[in-house]
Amino acid sequence: MQFINLVWESIRFAMQALKSNLTRTVLSLLGVTVGIFAIIAVFTLVDSLEKNIKSSFTFLGTNVVTVNRFFFVGGPDYPWWKFIRRPYNTYSEYLFLRENLKNSEAVSFSASANTTVQQASNAFQGADLTGITYTYQDVYDLPLQSGRFFTESEISSARNVALIGTKIASTLFPGTDALGKEIKIKGRKFVVVGIFEEEGEGLFEIASKDQAIMIPYFSFTKLFFVGKNGIEPSIAVKGLESDIGLVSLENELVGLMRAKRGLKPAEEDNFSLNKSEFLMDTIGSVFDVISGAGWVIGGFSILVGGFGIANIMFVSVRERTNIIGIQKSLGAKNYFILFQFLFEAIFLSLIGGFAGLLIVYALTFIQLGSLELILSLKNIVLGIGIASVIGLVSGLVPAIVAARLDPVEAIRAT
Structure with missing residues (x-):
């Protein structure tokens, strides 16, 4: 019950802070909003693109190995003219x-x-x-x-x-x-x-x-x-x-193909084995790089937003020093004051996070031809989680400062 009261009081104080200086709060939360938007928008675009591209290659099949002259993706550093000289597959093979x-x-x-x-x-x-x-x-x-x-x-x-x-x-x-x-x-x-x-x-x-x-x-x-x-x-x-990984199949294929083509132990393979997973892994690695870029871009915005929330919380501590002194004089424990400001910082950060997610959700209604943008539950949870962490980190120091205030000095503060 005490926890619920604490959360409710923190929400109430947060709403009062929003109303008392709306312009300052909005500008401070803008960094979190832009940061969450940048990260989740990139992840949503990457997930949608990756899903669309991989679905376009369903013709490759799953758990399929093909025998060809060339490597489709990767493979050893082999001169192209050696590939050209390789024999074609035959029906008898x-x-x-x-x-x-x-x-x-x-x-x-x-x-x-x-x-x-x-x-x-x-x-x-x-x-x-x-x-x-x-x-x-x-x-x-x-x-x-x-x-x-x-x-x-x-x-x-x-x-x-x-x-x-x-x-x-x-x-x-x-x-x-x-x-x-x-x-x-x-x-x-x-x-x-x-x-x-x-x-x-x-x-x-x-x-x-x-x-x-x-x-x-x-x-x-x-x-x-x-x-x-x-x-x-x-x-x-x-x-x-x-x-798993078609390892046994690959080893067996190599042995049978070499036997069928009469290759001696010292001779190189004159065929290539291609797995559909090779291409999928390559596509995945490309999008991992793009996701990393999204973290970097959004990270700077979130960092700025975190400083903005920390600034709001320091100002809030200064404005409510008398109230903190009165609460402590009436028996409020340090952890009560600490959690009160931490919850307020997290709540303020979540407002910015939800605003960023709302913008991303609005973008999913934009028609992009064959590409369908989908805001997944995973990305929603990620956005909320990042916003919560930023609020926690940004509000920790101001909350500690508030919890350590001397009640007598706090009441005297003007």
């Missing part, structure tokens, strides 16, 4: 890995190219065409809005069937259902058997399935030359959930 890998859920083989798709007088340019094996659906998530996936016989017999994205479907078949209809790819007719779920436009539209087409791999090879001096195919392997 895919079959070998599928039969021998123990630390994997599934293995797929695919090749991609950009092309133009036609239907009567309608055409869609820049479609992402991919030839896939039947196991592709086991490695990557392929949600369908309507229709079905390929059958195993359609894949093995190279049937002219296709899965298309919603943007392609609406362009080629405006106002009508594309299922069961024919489209033309490089003069060959393909029957649409499925339509992908709409993903919408992200920061990286190339990753969207809305403009993607998938056909059986051997149907793809009838349209494009795959292999050396042609399109480079990719082997993708989905690891086990129990394989």
Whole structure:
């Protein structure tokens, strides 16, 4: 009960301080408001950007390792001309890995190219065409809005069937259902058997399935030359959930690929293993730097705001010296006076913090195209926490000064 009374009295004194000199208080709290706004605004923007970018790369899959000639991100300092000389993946290597890998859920083989798709007088340019094996659906998530996936016989017999994205479907078949209809790819007719779920436009539209087409791999090879001096195919392997970091899968992949390609112990690997986590980690590290910059920018503003609150509290102690003396003469303990001013400083800082959060929240209503700003609960709690700490630190010294006042001298003060 005493604690509640203490908090209520501190709030009452804080409100009186606000009303007595509103201009001084607002100017002093402005530093905290700007500081909290700067930090939380940067964190909100960073979180939203990171979420948007990472969602744009969902086509990479999770727990997936791909076998390629090049490293997508990172990798050793290796001359580019050595990468060029590396052999292309082959279908026989895919079959070998599928039969021998123990630390994997599934293995797929695919090749991609950009092309133009036609239907009567309608055409869609820049479609992402991919030839896939039947196991592709086991490695990557392929949600369908309507229709079905390929059958195993359609894949093995190279049937002219296709899965298309919603943007392609609406362009080629405006106002009508594309299922069961024919489209033309490089003069060959393909029957649409499925339509992908709409993903919408992200920061990286190339990753969207809305403009993607998938056909059986051997149907793809009838349209494009795959292999050396042609399109480079990719082997993708989905690891086990129990394989933390996919370490076991990577070690097994290296051993099997070296054995299949007949590499001697002293010879270097002539292939690269790429994990989707590599790219995600790189993106995360970039945004960590941006977050650090946000701390620096907001930190200076918060520092100024902290000095402003400390100034208010020193002035408040001086103005209420007589009251402090009377409270002590009536039996108020030192900790009561101490907590009274500490709570008041924290309350004043929280006002500035909530004002900064309110401005950030208002910014989330601004339309930024495909980027959606979201003020997360984590950032709200962080902002309130920072404001509370600043209030505590700023009010500590003035509170100690007030608690140590001699009651007789305090009552005599004018």
